[in-house]
Amino acid sequence: MVNPHAGEVALVVNGERCLAKLTLGALARLEERLETGSLMALVERFEGGTFSASDVISLLYAGLAACGWEGSEADLAEAEVEGGPMMAARVAARMLAVAFVVPGDGNDAV
Template sequence: MANPHTGEIALVVNGERCLAKLTLGALAGLETRLETGSLMALVERFEGGRFSASDVISLLYAGLSACGWEGAEADLAEAEIEGGPMQAARLAARMLAVAFVVPGEGDGAL
């Protein structure tokens, strides 16, 4: 079970339940791959609904990798995520939100 107090989310990738979490290392790796060059720009894109499918894949991949997922980012791009693209986007946004919220100091919504 995912622990939202530690920033974890759960998702199903190719029929397998996985955990994902944006650790500091995952965030650093994500920052180097972003086209905008900053995590805050990514947060702003999600808040404004201006994120791309690449943003979603990069976020989910960073979080999955931090929890031991062994696939490549290209594997995730080809994967079936339960709930489809909209669910994948919701989960990526949720993971990003909980990475920057201190438990008890907000609801974690973007």
């Protein structure tokens, strides 16, 4: 079961329902991987709709790996994501959003 208060989202990859979550370690590795300078630059790309497919893959991989997914980022790039690229982008954006929601700040329903 997905716990959005813990920053979890669900994604179906190759027919398997997986949990993904951006831990601090995952966020640090993601920031380094994307060479954004800050996570806010990544957030701004998603908010502005200027993210790339590579951003989506990297973001999803960071969250999946943090929850024990055993594939590589290359495996994810070749995987079948239920709902296609649009669903993958939505899940990536949701995961990024819930990673920065502070419970009780009025933004719980991101």
